[in-house]
Amino acid sequence: MHILWLVMGILGALWIFWDTRKQGYPWESSVRWAVGTFFVPAAVIPFYLFQSNVRSKYNNQPKRGKPQDVTSDMQVRCVHCGEFYQGNPERCPHCKTVLKDE
Numbered sequence: 877m878h879i880l881w882l883v884m885g886i887l888g889a890l891w892i893f894w895d896t897r898k899q900g901y902p903w904e905s906s907v908r909w910a911v912g913t914f915f916v917p918a919a920v921i922p923f924y925l926f927q928s929n930v931r932s933k934y935n936n937q938p939k940r941g942k943p944q945d946v947t948s949d950m951q952v953r954c955v956h957c958g959e960f961y962q963g964n965p966e967r968c969p970h971c972k973t974v975l976k977d978e
């Protein structure tokens with residue numbers, strides 16, 4: 877029976893990790909969510925679902941009708957250092973290379 881809980885914890889942690897990365901959470905944040913899920917899935921998963929629901933509602937509103945702004949919530953890989961960053965910053969947060977070409 878314990879092995880089942882362990883498997884559930886691992887699967888839940890992997891899912892949370894993948895989902896937080898997909899939503900553009902920073903690495904440290906994804907790791908914290910995944911670790912929390914692994915140890916207390918019953919507490920963390922409902923809380924995560926609740927806050928990600930709030931978050932997506934908040935994120936979806938200003939995006940309507942402005943398809944060019946969709947990139948601001950996406951994970952983009954820096955062409956210079958290969959690290960992922962969120963949004964559409966002027967400079968890569970990892971290697972500080974200027975990303976905007978206009």
Ligand SMILES: [Zn+2]
Nearest residue numbers: 954957968971
């Ligand atoms: Zn970079």
